[in-house]
Amino acid sequence: MFQLRGRGRAGRSSSALVAGVLALVAAGASMAPGPASAEEIVAKLAFHWNLKHTSGKHAQIFADTVNERAKGRLRIDVYPTGQLFGIREILGGVTSGAVQLGGIVGVVSFPPINKDFNIANFPGLFKDYEQQRAFFTETEEGRGIWEKIQKKSNTVRIMFDPVGPILTMSSKRELTGVKAMEGLKARVIFQIERPLWKELKVSGVSLPTREVYTSLQTGMIDTINSVPEGLRAYSWWELLKYVQLPYQSYSDAYIMANATWFNGLPQDLQELILEVGREIGDLATKSVMENADIILDEFKARGGVVTELDGGAKAEFDTLMKERIIPQVEDLIAPAVLQAAQDFVAR
Secondary structure, three states: OOOOOOOHHHOOOHHHHHHHHHHHHHHHHHHOOOOOOOOOEEEEEEOOOOOOOHHHHHHHHHHHHHHHHHOOOEEEEEEOOOOOOOOOOHHHHHHHOOOOEEEEEHHHHOOOOOHHHHHHHOOOOOOOHHHHHHHHHHOHHHHHHHHHHHHHHOEEEEEEOOOEEEEEEEOOOOOOOHHHHOOOEEEEOOOOHHHHHHHOOOEEEEOOHHHHHHHHHHOOOOEEEEOHHHHHHOOHHHOOOEEEEEEEEEEOEEEEEEHHHHHOOOHHHHHHHHHHHHHHHHHHHHHHHHHHHHHHHHHHHOOOEEEEOOHHHHHHHHHHHHHHHHHHHHHOOOHHHHHHHHHHHHO
């Protein structure tokens, strides 16, 4: 704030001071970010991650890179941390055109549109991101799932922005096997989780990401299926002390654009956005697993316990999946899609 003060006998008149202040304000305004020029297209990119989260960081890098290369023709403004939409609402925001771009977690947003996308989070099915993505591009069933999702949601996939591999974490006890799970209270966010928690005799409550920390504090939940990144980005490792490996699945996220908006852009700007999306998506995919390993090492250094199931303990989980869980998922995944995915990974 500018303050007007008298200068005594050596001072200028009050009118001269006002004129000087107005000149300074005008100069400052000329240096501040202003509204878009007539030629500049402005788009909003919203997501629920904070900018400490790897997915949030790469979404920001994507926007910054587009802005630099567009040279004043296109500007993407970033709205992180659920400022505009939460994890469950963001796809609706993109579909409606309320925002032009959004960070979408597939297994949260897509199953309500096409239940068969639950295959992406089926525990123990895909061995890595590459295999999971290949199912959606190389098989008729996988391609059909993606085509329906993009058509129904009026979206275009711009970039892969993986969240990370999914594992089980708890604040209550070491996760040494099936019996150790009984009586826990879990956060549920994926539809495919429900039959597994039910068979493990774990109660579940649906919570958005922003409420997980407080719910762990109060004891509303003591267990969560999520990615290692959540431990650090949301400080969950202050409360979660036990982690169970191996990874169950590989949670992919995407920068998606409203199709009507995207298709209305000049062709060269469409190509620019897709080019940057490929580059930053490759960077995000390359770093996500390395980052998971680093975070788990930090978790252990903070006193956390990482238990990797093998032998009889792992076989017990595998048997539970085969005999009890798979028969329950027909309401969540079409049998033909599950069979196609099983055949694909068996090749």
